[in-house]
Amino acid sequence: MKKRIILGGGALVFGLLIALGPQFLFKVCPVVGDMLMKCHWSAQAEIGVGALIAALGIASVFFADPKTRLGLTIGIFLSGVLALLIPHVLIGGCPMHSMACRKITFPSITVIGILLLTGSAVYAIRLARRKE
Numbered sequence: 001m002k003k004r005i006i007l008g009g010g011a012l013v014f015g016l017l018i019a020l021g022p023q024f025l026f027k028v029c030p031v032v033g034d035m036l037m038k039c040h041w042s043a044q045a046e047i048g049v050g051a052l053i054a055a056l057g058i059a060s061v062f063f064a065d066p067k068t069r070l071g072l073t074i075g076i077f078l079s080g081v082l083a084l085l086i087p088h089v090l091i092g093g094c095p096m097h098s099m100a101c102r103k104i105t106f107p108s109i110t111v112i113g114i115l116l117l118t119g120s121a122v123y124a125i126r127l128a129r130r131k132e
Helices: 002-025 038-062 066-090 100-129
Strands: none
Touching: 002 038, 002 066, 002 100, 038 066, 038 100, 066 100
């Protein structure tokens, strides 16, 4: 039970940081007039991905079956990959490297994503090696 709470709580915290961080903690570039930058859309997409990670983390606390938890952990891992792909490959951000999204937001998302990937990969390997 303790391991489930640690994984679920960690995924919940990282999911909330991914979802709400670009909105409140490490904000993307401000909207100028009616012009929305690419980083704004990256931050909007991260809300959905972060909410999914948080929901999977909450669900992993309530399921006792190791195979179900393994599936949820794989879902957390793949959602973490998507969280990394959004700012770096799929949508991107401002072209200038001096902008807030390039200096603060995307590096923060990268660090959170790598921590999430590492933790979920280690837990998934432990669950996969677990004997019945």
